Amino acid sequence: MKPITFSREETKAMVGEIQEYFRDELDQDIGSLPAEMLMRFFSEKMGAYFYNRGLYDAQDLIGKRMDSLRDDVFQLEQPTRHLR
Structure with a gap:
């Protein structure tokens, strides 16, 4: 699996979020570095857990969509004398 990477802009945004969290929740200032x-x-250490959770959620969504699509296809079936 290739490593999870972020653009410089994304990194700066996340650093700002961390600094804000430390300031608001822990009443501490933390530098950019x-x-x-x-x-x-x-x-590096926790990203894979979040990434995998996203994959599981996507798989669940795709499965539900496929079930719905399968139901839609069966509704198109025309009546015949032949039984499956």
């Missing part, structure tokens, strides 16, 4: 290091740690 420590915030980026924390973001990269979570990306």
